[in-house]
Every structure is written in C-alpha cells, then in structure tokens.
Amino acid sequence: MRLDIDPRRLVVQPGAPATFVATVTNTSALIAGYSVRVLGADPSWVRLDEPELRLFPDETSAVVVTLTLPEGVPAGERRVALQVRDLADDGAIAVQDVVLDVPPAPRTSLKLDPPTVTAGAAAVFSVLVHNEGNTQQVGRVVARDPEAATAFTFQPPSFSIPPGQSMTLALQARARRPFVGDPRMRPFELRFDGPSAPPADAPPAAAGVFVQKPRFARGMLALLGLLLALTTFAVVVTIALSSVVGRSAADRDLALQVAQARNQQAATGTSALSGSVTDLSTGAGVGDVSVEAFGDDPAEPILTTATTDDGTFVLAQLPAGEYTLRVRGAGFDETWYPAAPTQGDAQPVPVQTGQSVTDLTVLVGGVPATLAGTVTGTDVAGAILTVELPLDTGPLAGTPPEQGEAPAVPTSGAVVRTVPVGAEGTFEIADLPSPGVYDLVVAKDGFVSSVQRVDVAAGEDRTGVRLALVQGDGSIAGSVTGFSGPVAGATVTATSGQVVVETVSLTQDEVGSFVLRGLPTPAAYTVVVSADGYAPATLNLTLTQAQALTGVAVVLGRDEATLGGLVSVAGGKADGVDVTVTDGALTLQTVTQSTDPVGRWSLSGLRVPSTYTVTFSRGDLESQVLSVSIDAFGNVTAGASSATSVDVTMRPATASIYGVVLQPPVQDADPEPVGNVRVTVSSGSEQRVVYTASTPAGEVGSYVVDGLEPGTYTVTFSRAGTRATSEIVVLAAAQREPVSPTLVAPARIQGKVTYAGGAVGDGLAVLLYRASEYGTAAGPVATTTTDDKGRYDFDDVDAPENYLIEVRVTTDGSVLATSAPLTLGPSEQPVVNIVIRST
Known part of the structure; x- marks a missing residue:
C-alpha cells in the first residue's frame, strides 16, 4: 500500500x-x-x-x-x-x-456600562472588553469626543486578553464643568487601538454620553434673570448707577435697617440658624446685608441680623418652629433662602427646641452692569468679542477676584456673552451680571487675539474700554527636500486653532523653499507638508511673540515602496511560490512567476518607513521567513542587499528512503531482487508501510517511501519465511537516503525417500501440509516429486509454521508414508528423510 x-x-x-x-x-x-x-x-x-x-x-x-x-x-x-x-x-x-x-482572526468587542452617566466634573464608566477572535489580543481602548473637550483615563491603560476571554476596564471622563445653563451633552465613542485595530473609518466599537450638570441650573438662571430685570427696572425708575459708591435713598434706608439689625435681639428661644450669604457672580461672601427670619407672620420678621465681612450670619435665641429667611442689601436684589425671588418660593427651615441649624447658604445677585468700548486695528470688521468668566480667579477658581489687567493671551474660560464688533470697531455689552471679574477676548482669523481683564462693580456703567486687534506678525520659513533633491510645488499648511495659513514651495530660483507669513503669535502651530509621490510630513512648531522662525528643513519620504527578488529551488523549479509581505497592519501577497526569469517576484504599494516580514512558502518546500526594514526613502536598511534583491534559495520540505531488496532463493545462492517484501518505516508513533514491487520485471524488489519529515527512523524489512532485518536511518530535510538490504534465504525443507529395504523411492509424490489443516478438506500447500535418487525439495516455504509431509505413489494415490510433525522457523532449512515401510 x-x-x-x-x-x-x-x-x-x-x-x-x-x-x-x-x-x-x-x-x-x-x-x-x-x-x-x-x-x-x-x-x-x-x-x-x-x-x-x-x-x-x-x-x-x-x-x-x-x-x-x-x-x-x-x-x-x-x-x-x-x-x-x-x-x-x-x-x-x-x-x-x-x-x-x-490564520489569525482578531476580533474584539467593547461594551460600555452604563452607556450614559450624569455627573459634575467627572463621570465613571465600566468598559467590558471581550476577545472574540482566535489569537491573543493586545492593545488599548481609546475614547474620542467630537469637541475634544473631555479627557479620558483608562485603568488599566492597556490589556492582553487570551481568545474567548474578557476584561473590565474603568473609564473616567473629565471635562470643564459649565458654570450656568442647561446640562451639557458630551457624546464620545470608544475604539480599539492595537496591532489588529480596525481602519480609522470603521464604525466605533461603542458609544456613550457624559451628561454634565452645570454648577447652577437653568432655574437659577431664570431667577438671576428675574433679579436682573427687577434691578434694571429699579434703576430705570430711580437714579442711574455710575459706580458702586453711589447709593439711592432706599439703599441708605436699607443700610440703616442693617445697622439696626445688628442691635436687635430675640426675646426668647433656645434654637439658632446660621450660614452665609454668597455673591452669585463672584462666589465671595457678601458682608453688611440684612438677614431676616419670618415665622407664622409673613409680614413681620421675628428676628433680624446682619452678615459679617465674610458674609456669615447667626440668628440666635429662636423659638422652635419653621422659618423663611430673607436677605436684603444695598446693591443687591431681595432674595429668599436659598435663591428664591419671593417668600412663596422660599424653602422653609424647620428647627427643634435647642437645635442649631448650620451651613445655610443664600445666593444673591447684584444689579446689572454695562460695558462699552472700541476695538482698534487695521481691519476690525467681522471680529468677535467674547466675555468670559476666567478660570484662574473668581467663582470658577473658588478664590476672590484680583484687581488689574490680564496678560494679552487667549483664555478658555466659561463663555458668558458673545457679540460681533462693528466696522467702526465699537461694541456694547448690556445686562452683564455684577459685580464680577471678566475677560474680554477679541479674535479674528489671521489676527492675534487680544485679552483684557475687567473688574465690574455692581450696576457699573463703564465706557471707554479699548482692545487692540493686531495682524499676525509671525512667520515660518524653510525648505522641502525629497529622495531626489528639492521638492517644488509642495503644499505647506500651518494650523493653530481656527487659524489656517497655506503656501507652496517655490518651483524656480530657490526651488523647494517656502515662507508662511502673517501668523498670529504667540501660538503653537501644526505644519503639514505634502506633495504628489511623497509621504506627508508633520511638524509641531511654537512661535513666541513676533517670532520669525527660519531654517525649517522638511524631508519627505516616498509615499510607498516596492520589494522584489528571485526565488530558487535546489534541484527544481521556483515557480508558484507564495510570497507574503506584512508589517502587522498591511498584508500583500503574490506568487513567483513561471516565465523567464522563473522565480522572480515583486510587490509594490508598501508603506514606508516600516519593517516587513517576508514569507516564502509552497506545499512541497520548506518555508522561509525574512525580516526586511525599509526607510522613508524606500531603501532597505536591514534584511536584504537592496529592495530588488530580496532573494532566497528553498529546498524540499521532506526526505525519502528508497532502494532494492535482495534475497538468495536458497542458501549459498546469489541474491536477487525479491517482491512483496514488507517495508516498515517508523519514528515514535508515526509509521509508514509499503511493499517492494513484484512487477514489471525491471522493477522487482524496488520501493520508495517519500514525504518523511527530517528525523530518525527505523526501517524494517520482513517477508514470509524469512527473518526480518532492520536499519536505523537519520534523515535531514530534502535528503534521499538509499537503503538496499539483502535478506537471508527463505525457509526450506528437503530430504530423501527410501524403502525399508534401502531401495530409492523414485518418482513418488511428496505433499507438504500445514499440521493444523492435515486431515481436513484443505489441500497441501506444496507438492513435488522425488528424483531418481529419491530426493525432494520445498523452496521458499512460509515460516514460522508447523508442517507434516506425506509420500504417495501419485498425487491422488494411496499414502505410503507420513513424517512426524515439523516446526519450521524463519529461514530454517531442515533435512527430513522419510522411510516407506512395508504394510
């Protein structure tokens, strides 16, 4: 077989x-x-x-x-x-x-739990990462939001998950919390990042929403608007406030009431209420305002006191009961605890006998203010003025505001108001919450943003504010070169926020040089250089005030490279060899050609720079693997002599054993090829069995065992009637090992037939039976006739076996004599003489 x-x-x-x-x-x-x-x-x-x-x-x-x-x-x-x-x-x-x-089939799924979280400055999610592929998955999860306003932190930052298993990551999303207004929706998406990450344009693996609550909700804004409206109405029907120093007669009366409240004491009671009054705009405590406690009678307060300089108050010696608190002060609108415009909307505060209720906070707002001024510059039309609450002072920082002007650099505080600047440069901002500290930011594409910090008193009407809008005064100059020299017509684009400036490299004179002018400074720029046939290059450059940066050298590499070479096979043809080139993210395949030159291959479209694994394989050949590194110019730096000489020599993957088995027909005769010899090739549990050929005449005794992996084998030759023989053979890859043994002669039975008187039994039939079949319907296994000297011979007898010999006159005649049973071993040649006795 x-x-x-x-x-x-x-x-x-x-x-x-x-x-x-x-x-x-x-x-x-x-x-x-x-x-x-x-x-x-x-x-x-x-x-x-x-x-x-x-x-x-x-x-x-x-x-x-x-x-x-x-x-x-x-x-x-x-x-x-x-x-x-x-x-x-x-x-x-x-x-x-x-x-x-x-082949690896990486597949990773992400599940966000819960998909939506409502919180303040930070929210916490759980990310379940499940490896649905068939290979170890190594990578990390990245989160992106369209506004780029949220910072994401994963714990642990990366993972390594076996096939079919899962892992849970903790995700923290943190963003700058809105100061006032509606809750802000911050959607984001999750993607897998790693060696087997999907393409960038693939759908996200999961998505979630971080619903961020503002510090003060829309209801508070409505209250503030109402307070501002009431204050504005009061200002219109009374005297316009030019500064916080001017006070109306009502304010003076209110101040007198505050002074009287400092001396008023409750008559009886063992309970107390305490807390603080806080300016809604600044977050600072408000001193010298009255705090009144109302009980069952909504018209008359039971007890009145005044806040200290830090805005704290104490209402002591109150009887047990339920109270509403009213806060009034010069320059501030009347407010009921905690921030209600009327007593009906106030939140009652219950107090038991002997109880002290602390940490009560009342938010009050000042009367509205107005800012007006002029933006100066060569082209102010279309500029935008933004009023921001700064992050380094005031309520957003939790510290009292500082006096003075801010440095002239863009800020990113909470936006309060945005107004356009007219062609003449004038602007006016009305109904601005006061008192407060604000940053006025004026910006326009192609100009340097200007920032000025103002400290606005309650109800102040400030004019004459001046802001400067300056044309971009920075520049970046340099040159673009490639693998063949200067690159003409390359596109050079500088981006910083909303500012985008573009130019191209020169095509004559100083070919490849470029200058980007009119860049606002100070600023950080991302410069992208691209040209047909080249891979784009990206630089991150920072310009100081009015800096002209020169000598920027940009070197462009190839946009793709080509690898090729020649495959040869020792003693065979190299066509049809599979060639696979991969760097983990990109995989390309081809086969060696069958036309002249046979074995040539080439692959283009390879990204550079990169290191590629090149695999050569064919079913009947040993696979070979090379690692080839290519630089940005498409030149091979390791693994081969050049990009067109990635050559290999392959050899057959398996070995073989072959030969011709010989055996003498009888002892001392010349050996000759013999068929039907069982050839067993074994190594450990692996076993191969073939038989030597019996036809045609020219191939008798030959055999071949191919497809053997390199290793050590035991080759055994066995044939009926002959002792088996074995050899140990060590095979290397592609080796053809000849093994041609000579077996010992097969088993043989011979002897002489005589009569009891000594006469020779000439021409008698001699029959050979298996002892187990003698006396049954089974016939003899061999038959012969004695010669003129009474001799007989059975050649090539199966052994081991038990036999019995019979002598007859003819094959079908009567039995003259029978031998004793005979046990015949492999290659044994006994002599069995038989005597015919008279009957």
Whole structure:
C-alpha cells in the first residue's frame, strides 16, 4: 500500500471548508480493502467522500478529505494525520501528517456600562472588553469626543486578553464643568487601538454620553434673570448707577435697617440658624446685608441680623418652629433662602427646641452692569468679542477676584456673552451680571487675539474700554527636500486653532523653499507638508511673540515602496511560490512567476518607513521567513542587499528512503531482487508501510517511501519465511537516503525417500501440509516429486509454521508414508528423510 497526500500543508479559515486529496495505491498482488480516517481532529470537523476503499492490485484511488474547523479555533499551526489501514491486515497501516495553518482572526468587542452617566466634573464608566477572535489580543481602548473637550483615563491603560476571554476596564471622563445653563451633552465613542485595530473609518466599537450638570441650573438662571430685570427696572425708575459708591435713598434706608439689625435681639428661644450669604457672580461672601427670619407672620420678621465681612450670619435665641429667611442689601436684589425671588418660593427651615441649624447658604445677585468700548486695528470688521468668566480667579477658581489687567493671551474660560464688533470697531455689552471679574477676548482669523481683564462693580456703567486687534506678525520659513533633491510645488499648511495659513514651495530660483507669513503669535502651530509621490510630513512648531522662525528643513519620504527578488529551488523549479509581505497592519501577497526569469517576484504599494516580514512558502518546500526594514526613502536598511534583491534559495520540505531488496532463493545462492517484501518505516508513533514491487520485471524488489519529515527512523524489512532485518536511518530535510538490504534465504525443507529395504523411492509424490489443516478438506500447500535418487525439495516455504509431509505413489494415490510433525522457523532449512515401510 502506498499513500500520497496533496497538499501536505494548507491554510484553513475557521468556519470555511478546506480540502486535500489522499491517493491510495494497492501495491500488493491481492485485492485489498482499506479504511480511511483522520486522526487529531474532531469527527464532526471531517468529511470523507470515500471512507472505505476496495482496490485491485496496482489500482489507485483518490479520497477527498474536507475539513471545517469551528469558529474560535486558536490561530497557529495545527497538525492532523491521515490514516489508511488494510482491513485484512491490522499491521498494514500508512499514516501521513497534514499541517493546517489557522490564520489569525482578531476580533474584539467593547461594551460600555452604563452607556450614559450624569455627573459634575467627572463621570465613571465600566468598559467590558471581550476577545472574540482566535489569537491573543493586545492593545488599548481609546475614547474620542467630537469637541475634544473631555479627557479620558483608562485603568488599566492597556490589556492582553487570551481568545474567548474578557476584561473590565474603568473609564473616567473629565471635562470643564459649565458654570450656568442647561446640562451639557458630551457624546464620545470608544475604539480599539492595537496591532489588529480596525481602519480609522470603521464604525466605533461603542458609544456613550457624559451628561454634565452645570454648577447652577437653568432655574437659577431664570431667577438671576428675574433679579436682573427687577434691578434694571429699579434703576430705570430711580437714579442711574455710575459706580458702586453711589447709593439711592432706599439703599441708605436699607443700610440703616442693617445697622439696626445688628442691635436687635430675640426675646426668647433656645434654637439658632446660621450660614452665609454668597455673591452669585463672584462666589465671595457678601458682608453688611440684612438677614431676616419670618415665622407664622409673613409680614413681620421675628428676628433680624446682619452678615459679617465674610458674609456669615447667626440668628440666635429662636423659638422652635419653621422659618423663611430673607436677605436684603444695598446693591443687591431681595432674595429668599436659598435663591428664591419671593417668600412663596422660599424653602422653609424647620428647627427643634435647642437645635442649631448650620451651613445655610443664600445666593444673591447684584444689579446689572454695562460695558462699552472700541476695538482698534487695521481691519476690525467681522471680529468677535467674547466675555468670559476666567478660570484662574473668581467663582470658577473658588478664590476672590484680583484687581488689574490680564496678560494679552487667549483664555478658555466659561463663555458668558458673545457679540460681533462693528466696522467702526465699537461694541456694547448690556445686562452683564455684577459685580464680577471678566475677560474680554477679541479674535479674528489671521489676527492675534487680544485679552483684557475687567473688574465690574455692581450696576457699573463703564465706557471707554479699548482692545487692540493686531495682524499676525509671525512667520515660518524653510525648505522641502525629497529622495531626489528639492521638492517644488509642495503644499505647506500651518494650523493653530481656527487659524489656517497655506503656501507652496517655490518651483524656480530657490526651488523647494517656502515662507508662511502673517501668523498670529504667540501660538503653537501644526505644519503639514505634502506633495504628489511623497509621504506627508508633520511638524509641531511654537512661535513666541513676533517670532520669525527660519531654517525649517522638511524631508519627505516616498509615499510607498516596492520589494522584489528571485526565488530558487535546489534541484527544481521556483515557480508558484507564495510570497507574503506584512508589517502587522498591511498584508500583500503574490506568487513567483513561471516565465523567464522563473522565480522572480515583486510587490509594490508598501508603506514606508516600516519593517516587513517576508514569507516564502509552497506545499512541497520548506518555508522561509525574512525580516526586511525599509526607510522613508524606500531603501532597505536591514534584511536584504537592496529592495530588488530580496532573494532566497528553498529546498524540499521532506526526505525519502528508497532502494532494492535482495534475497538468495536458497542458501549459498546469489541474491536477487525479491517482491512483496514488507517495508516498515517508523519514528515514535508515526509509521509508514509499503511493499517492494513484484512487477514489471525491471522493477522487482524496488520501493520508495517519500514525504518523511527530517528525523530518525527505523526501517524494517520482513517477508514470509524469512527473518526480518532492520536499519536505523537519520534523515535531514530534502535528503534521499538509499537503503538496499539483502535478506537471508527463505525457509526450506528437503530430504530423501527410501524403502525399508534401502531401495530409492523414485518418482513418488511428496505433499507438504500445514499440521493444523492435515486431515481436513484443505489441500497441501506444496507438492513435488522425488528424483531418481529419491530426493525432494520445498523452496521458499512460509515460516514460522508447523508442517507434516506425506509420500504417495501419485498425487491422488494411496499414502505410503507420513513424517512426524515439523516446526519450521524463519529461514530454517531442515533435512527430513522419510522411510516407506512395508504394510
């Protein structure tokens, strides 16, 4: 029996069927039946079109084996074995390996729990990462929001997850909290980042929303608007306030009431209320305002006191009961605890006998203010003026505001108001909450942003504010070169926030040079240089005030590279070799050509710079792997002599044993080729069995065992009637090892037949029987006739076996004599003489 498999190595995608063909040849002289099965694979994965074969001598049949590996089978090399067994001889087994290459199929899913979180400055999510692929997944999760206003932190920052397992990451989202207004929706998306990350334009793996609550909700804004409206109305019907120093008669009366409240004391009671009054705009405590406690009578306060300089108050010696608190002061609107415009909207504060209720906070707002002024510059039309609450002072920083002007640099505080600047440069901002500290930011594309900090008193009407809008005074100059020299016509773009300035490199004179002018400073710029046929380059540059940066050298590499070479095969042709080039993210494939020059290959479209793994493979050859590094100019820096000389020499992947088995027909005769000798090649659990040829005459005794993996093998030759012989053979890859043994002569029985009187038994029939079959219907295994000297000879007798010899006049005649039973061992040649006695 001979077994051949094609191909011996194949790529199997989980879930997709893959086939190979096993060819079985009956090398025996008898009709034989064979069973075919696949070892090392679940039976449900395997389908055989012919699980059993019945072959005539020298007949060949092909069995198509289809393997379908289930999803989730780990990536890598997997071995299975095809076994063919002779149904009539349990020892006649042929086994050959098939190598299955399961390619990596990375797949990662992300699940955000919960998908939406409502919080203040920071929110916490859980991210479940599940490895749905068949290979170890290493990477990290990244989060992006469209406004780029949220910072994301993952713990742990990266992961390594085996196939089929999961891991939970803690995600913290943090953003600058809105000061006032509606809750802000901050949507974001999650993506997987790693060697097997999906392309950038693929849908996100998960999405979530961080709902950020403001420090003061819209209801508070409505209250503030109402307070401002009331204050504005009061200002219109009374005297316009030019500064916080001027006070109305009502304010003076209120101040007197505050002074009287300092001396007022409750008559009875053991309870107390205490807290603070805070300016809504500045976050600072408000001193010298009255705090009144109302009980059952909403018209008359039970007790009145005044806040200290830091805004704290204490209402002591109160009877047990339920109270509403009113706060009034010069320059501030009347407010009920905690921030209500009327007593009906106030929140009652219950107090028990002897109880002290502390930490009561009342928010009050000042009367509105107005700012007006002029923006100066060469072209102020279209400029935007933004009023911001600064982050380094005031309520957003939790510290009292400082006096003075801010440095002339852009800020990113909480936006309070945005107004356009007219062509003449004038602006006016009305109904501005006061008192407060604000940053006035004027900006326009192509100009330097200007910032001025103002401290606005309650109800102040300030004019004459002047802001300057200056044309961009910075520049960046340099040159662009590539792999063949200066690059003309390259696009150079500088970006900083909303500012975008673009130019191209010169095409004559100083070819490749460029200058970006009119850049606002100070600022940080991202400069992108691109040109056809080149990979883009990105630089991060920072300009100080009015800086002219020169000498910027930009070197552009190739946008892609090409690798190629020649594959040769020792003693064979190199066409049809698979060539795979990959750097982990990009994978390209080709095959070597079959036309002249045979074995040539080439692949273009490779990204640079990068390091590529180049794999050469063919089913009948040993795979070879090279690591080739390419720089930004497409030149090979390691792994090969050049980009067009990535050459390899391949050799056959398996070894073989062959030869001719000889045996003398009888002892001391010359050996000659002999057929039907069983040749067994074994190594560990692997075993291959073939038989030497018996036809045609020119190939008798020859055999071949191919497809052997490099290693150490025991080769055993056995034939009926002959002692077996063995040899140990060490095979290297692609080795063809000749093994041609000479077997000892086969078993033989010979002797002489005589009569009891000494006469020679000439021409008598001699029959050889198996002892176990003697006396049954079974006939003799061999028959011969004595010569004129009474001698007989049975050559090439099966052994070991028990025999009995019979002598007759003729084959069908009466029995003259019978020998004693004879035990014959392999290659034994006993002499058995038989005497015919008279009857």
